[in-house]
Amino acid sequence: MHNSHLEKLNARQKEAALHTKGPLLIIAGAGAGKTRVIAHRILHLLHGGVAPHEILAITFTNKAAGEMQGRVERLIAEDATLNLPVSFHEHPFVSTFHALAVHILREKGERVGVPRRFGIFDRADSIRALKDALRESGHDPKQIDAGKVQGAISREKGNAVGLASYRETALGDYFGELVARVWERYDALLRAEKALDFDDLLLKAHELLAQPEIREHYARVWRYIHIDEYQDTNRVQYLLARALAGTEKNICVVGDVDQSIYGWRGANIKNIIEFEKDYPEACVVLLEENYRSTKRILDVANRVIAKNKFRREKNLFTANREGERVGLFEAIDETDEARFVADRARRLIAEGVPAREIAVLYRANFQSRSLEEAFLMADVPYQVLGTRFFERREVKDVLAYLRVAREPDSISDFKRIVNVPPRGIGKVSLLKILAGREGELPAAMKERLVSFRSLLARIKEASERKPPSELVRFILAETGQGKALKESDAEGEERLENIRELASFAARYDREGPAGVLHFLTDAALASDQDELMKECDAVKLLTVHASKGLEFDCVFITGLEEDLFPHRRLSEEALSGAEAEEERRLFYVAVTRARKKVILSYAGSRLIFGMRQLNVPSEFIFDVPEESLEEEIALYNRSTPSKTIHFD
Numbered sequence: 001m002h003n004s005h006l007e008k009l010n011a012r013q014k015e016a017a018l019h020t021k022g023p024l025l026i027i028a029g030a031g032a033g034k035t036r037v038i039a040h041r042i043l044h045l046l047h048g049g050v051a052p053h054e055i056l057a058i059t060f061t062n063k064a065a066g067e068m069q070g071r072v073e074r075l076i077a078e079d080a081t082l083n084l085p086v087s088f089h090e091h092p093f094v095s096t097f098h099a100l101a102v103h104i105l106r107e108k109g110e111r112v113g114v115p116r117r118f119g120i121f122d123r124a125d126s127i128r129a130l131k132d133a134l135r136e137s138g139h140d141p142k143q144i145d146a147g148k149v150q151g152a153i154s155r156e157k158g159n160a161v162g163l164a165s166y167r168e169t170a171l172g173d174y175f176g177e178l179v180a181r182v183w184e185r186y187d188a189l190l191r192a193e194k195a196l197d198f199d200d201l202l203l204k205a206h207e208l209l210a211q212p213e214i215r216e217h218y219a220r221v222w223r224y225i226h227i228d229e230y231q232d233t234n235r236v237q238y239l240l241a242r243a244l245a246g247t248e249k250n251i252c253v254v255g256d257v258d259q260s261i262y263g264w265r266g267a268n269i270k271n272i273i274e275f276e277k278d279y280p281e282a283c284v285v286l287l288e289e290n291y292r293s294t295k296r297i298l299d300v301a302n303r304v305i306a307k308n309k310f311r312r313e314k315n316l317f318t319a320n321r322e323g324e325r326v327g328l329f330e331a332i333d334e335t336d337e338a339r340f341v342a343d344r345a346r347r348l349i350a351e352g353v354p355a356r357e358i359a360v361l362y363r364a365n366f367q368s369r370s371l372e373e374a375f376l377m378a379d380v381p382y383q384v385l386g387t388r389f390f391e392r393r394e395v396k397d398v399l400a401y402l403r404v405a406r407e408p409d410s411i412s413d414f415k416r417i418v419n420v421p422p423r424g425i426g427k428v429s430l431l432k433i434l435a436g437r438e439g440e441l442p443a444a445m446k447e448r449l450v451s452f453r454s455l456l457a458r459i460k461e462a463s464e465r466k467p468p469s470e471l472v473r474f475i476l477a478e479t480g481q482g483k484a485l486k487e488s489d490a491e492g493e494e495r496l497e498n499i500r501e502l503a504s505f506a507a508r509y510d511r512e513g514p515a516g517v518l519h520f521l522t523d524a525a526l527a528s529d530q531d532e533l534m535k536e537c538d539a540v541k542l543l544t545v546h547a548s549k550g551l552e553f554d555c556v557f558i559t560g561l562e563e564d565l566f567p568h569r570r571l572s573e574e575a576l577s578g579a580e581a582e583e584e585r586r587l588f589y590v591a592v593t594r595a596r597k598k599v600i601l602s603y604a605g606s607r608l609i610f611g612m613r614q615l616n617v618p619s620e621f622i623f624d625v626p627e628e629s630l631e632e633e634i635a636l637y638n639r640s641t642p643s644k645t646i647h648f649d
Contacts, residue, residue, distance in 0.1 A: 003078055009036070016252075016285040017041040020048060020224070023245075023279035024252040025272075029316045030301070030387055030593035031292030034254050035064075038226050039071040039113040041252065042092055045224055046082060056099060056222035056244070060229045062527055064550060065538045068228070083490075097237050098198060098526050101205035103481070104218065111484070112208045112628070118520075119403060119410055120525035124391050126150055126197045127187075128412060133185035137179070149477060152179045153186070155296050157199035158204055158234040158266035163187060198526075202236045209243040219246025228274070230255035235267040242278070245425035257311045261546060261578065261587045269310065281301055290316045292552055292596055294323025296629055300599070304624045305589045308582045312519040316593075326625055327600035329633040331620075334560075337604045338374035339558050340635050344600065345540050348555055355381050357554035361539045361591050366609075367559060368542055381539035385547055390527045394485070394495040395502050401475050402517070405459035408440035416557035421484040423448050457481065468506035468520040472499065545591045556595035556630065558588070562616035588621045601625070601632060 004012050011415040013033060028034035031452050042055055059429065061063050072092060076082060086304050105114050121129065130150050131141040135217075150173075156166050163183050169175030190196065196204060209215045225244050227233070230253035233241065245251040253275060260269045277483075290298055299314045305311070329344075335460065341360055349355050360371060368384055389395060395422050402536075404413035411434065418433075420426050429445050438449065439590045455478060462474050476482040476499055485492040485499075485544075507526075509516035541553070560566050567584035569576055576584065592599055599645035603618050 002049075003044070005047060005075075005081065006040055009040055010289055012285055012287050012289070013037045013040070016287070017044050019047070019252075019283050019285070020050075023249050023275075023282040024265050025275045025279075025282050025284045026252065026254040026287060027284065027312055027314060028254050028256055028287040029149060029290060029314055030256065030259060030590070031114060031290040032287035032316070033073060033289075034228065034287065035068060037287065038252075038254060039068065039075055041226070042072050043075045043079065043082075050224060052090040052092050054221070055226075056221045056224065056239075057092060057094045057098055057226040058228065059094075060096060060232060061550070062096060062523060064098070064272045065094050065099070076235060086530070096526065097233075097240065098201050099522070101201040101240075102522055102526070103541055104205050104208060106203065106215055108208055108398060109204065110210065110218075111214065111355055112204055114196065114204055114638070115194045117194070117407065118409060118523065119193060120197050120201070121190065121197040122391070122525055123150070123198070124196075125412060128185055130182065133182045133189060136185045137178075137181045137475060145411055149179055149182055152501050153183050154199050154220040155266050157203045158236055160203065160239055162203070162238040185621045187637055193412060194407065194586075195410070199236075202240065206236050206239050206243070207494065215243050216246070218244055219248070223248060223250055225251045225602055227251070227253045228255070231257055231260035231269055231270045231272045232262050234268055238268065238271045249281075249617070253296055256638065258300075258308070258314075258586055259549070259590050260626060261549065261583060261590055263583050271312070273312070279336045284312055288314050290318040290320075290593075294320050296323040296599060297592060297595055297597075297599055300326055300625050300629055301589055303626060304585065304592065304621060307624065308585055310579070311581055324598050326629050327598070327633040328622065328625075328630050329600065329602040329635070330602040332639065334376070334604050334607045336635070336639060337371040337602050339378075339601065339637060340633070341371060341559060341600075342378040343373035343635070343637050344633065345375075345557070346378050349380070352596070353554055355538045355540050359543065359548065359551070359553040359555070359592070359594065360557040360559060361543060361545045361548055362559050363568050363587075364560070365544060371542055371559070375540065375542075383450070383539040383541055385539060385541055385543040388470070388523050389498070389501070392495070392498050394481070394499055397481065398472060398475050398502060399521065401459055401479060402454075402463060402471065403521060405456040406463055406517075408456075412497055416632070417479075418452065421480050421589050423452060425449070425452075463517050464514070467510035468516050469503045469510050471517065472503040472506050474501075474634045490534070512586075545587050548594050552594055552596060554596050555598040555600070556591065557600045557602065558591045559602050560623055561601050561619035562607065563619055565609075566621070585621070602633075615618060 003018070006017050009017060010065060013036065016037050017025065021040070026034065026037060028037070037059060042057065045055055046052060058066055059068060069091070073095065105118070106116060109118070109323050110116060126144050128149055130146040134141045134144055134146060134149070163180065164185070165181040170180045181303060189209055189350070190200070208318050209218065216631065225241065227235055227241055232255070239253065255272045257269060257272060261271065276284065300319055302315055329337070331340060338629060345358050345360070362368060362371070371380065372384065397417055400413040400416045404410045404417065415430065418430060424446065425448055429441055432440055433449065438446065441449070458478060459475060463471055465476060482496065485496040509520040565577060566588065567581065601622060603622065604616060606613055606615050
């Protein structure tokens with residue numbers, strides 16, 4: 001076969017693309033072009049006569065899946081040698097794990113008790129339901145952290161453990177027994193609303209694929225499986241991948257042990273480490289050529305990560321230039337550090353670096369506050385990444401209207417919007433409505449309830465004939481939400497803009513016909529932190545190191561490099577375990593390799609944490625950087641002049 005469609009790949013990338021039969025492990029270093037390899041491998045399968053619908057590619061965010069889908073479609077469109085039918089409309093199935101689970105459960109979920117039109121609880125919905133479950137179990141949500149309970153349940157589900165199995169292991173443990181009781185009530189609340197949470201999606205799909213005929217069906221549907229970021233898979237995702245690979249085992253996994261940074265939320269690094277044990281016949285391809293960073297940055301990254309023991313040996317290299325040395329700034333305190341970062345960013349912008357190509361990374365969210373103050377004072381445009389668009393109050397209100405109109409059993413959505421905008425339906429009246437005692441309501445209250453239900457009926461009818469973008473605008477007008485926001489304060493205009501942005505997002509589904517609304521609601525529920533609908537603007541990005549995974553910038557500041565902050569140690573721990581210490585080092589490695597041209601490190605001699613001023617020791621990671629690769633950064637502002645304090649509401 002003539003392989004001109006692979007001529008843009010390097011030798012190792014081409015080797016990976018050409019291997020199409022049996023298991024394949026691609027160890028792809030940072031910036032080594034893994035998305036390009038997966039896309040070209042899919043193209044090569046099409047050249048070999050594989051039908052597009054037989055190809056599955058799974059990644060971790062909608063953003064990454066969209067980029068992958070776009071790249072594959074561009075390759076297909078640009079390849080004049082690809083022999084496709086004139087009426088070609090098929091595409092490979094490119095998806096996240098959760099979206100794949102939704103697809104499978106919509107088709108076959110009734111086999112495991114999942115209704116065809118189930119709802120999806122995001123994390124905020126789950127926390128709210130868990131607070132209700134705590135109350136119903138006789139506990140006070142103010143005394144017991146619902147987030148901690150949610151984390152415990154999520155970890156168990158991620159390990160493919162259900163309530164019955166967990167209850168047996170929890171006997172005799174106070175917190176474990178509490179979690180089991182709350183979990184039981186939480187599951188009942190989900191069933192009552194015909195909903196699944198994120199973890200249920202994967203667990204139920206796993207339960208479904210445990211049935212031999214279902215497993216064999218999907219193994220025939222998708223004969224070629226690709227899984228990106230395999231180092232980030234948890235137990236249930238691992239089991240799903242094994243089931244889908246079937247007996248042909250045409251499974252290609254791509255990942256990098258050195259970028260495994262999600263152990264705290266259940267990712268199991270052993271899944272990629274032990275791939276060859278699972279598939280002894282596997283072919284292994286190592287991608288070490290980096291196309292992103294300078295030689296200097298890669299030398300620092302290689303030296304830092306070499307200290308980890310639990311990894312596969314590799315050494316990133318590049319044909320890029322030598323590049324600048326890594327900057328290091330020793331700040332007096334967090335305010336001094338923030339002023340330096342904002343001032344240095346301002347100077348970089350003046351030198352011609354686009355603001356959007358500058359990122360400021362931090363280990364913990366609380367660090368952003370002093371940085372925001374400094375950027376405001378320096379008048380440097382900035383954008384804080386981390387608040388999910390779909391968790392904004394006004395966006396969730398519109399989505400709740402749509403969900404409860406289509407599914408009256410969605411009690412949480414009903415409670416959310418029954419008084420948005422205010423309708424005078426008080427708590428006592430609401431309790432009577434939910435308890436089925438509407439006959440006890442005063443006549444005026446009954447009229448308001450009839451009017452509200454009439455509104456929901458109009459939205460339901462509109463959802464059956466209007467495309468999603470028109471539907472969002474219809475809800476905004478019919479509910480009076482648009483008018484209420486226009487008449488409120490300055491924040492109301494911003495919230496109205498967010499709803500307009502939701503309509504723009506919904507327009508993606510306008511051509512899908514009746515299925516468009518369901519796909520719109522599903523994708524909105526499954527959006528991750530990196531799937532924000534923040535308008536791209538020329539501003540410095542402020543974000544956590546975890547949120548920076550998969551992104552790249554010309555210049556990267558890595559702040560707060562102090563022992564116990566980065567590497568991070570929880571207050572309840574005396575010392576990090578070996579596995580935790582290695583994950584912190586991998587996190588620093590990820591931070592360094594986000595940069596194309598320049599890395600600037602900073603730490604503060606003292607920092608205010610939980611209202612207490614503490615003295616700091618520089619992070620061990622600073623001492624891992626070769627001295628010849630470091631240069632001291634100097635503050636060019638008057639450090640004796642205190643900065644003004646800006647109070648955030």
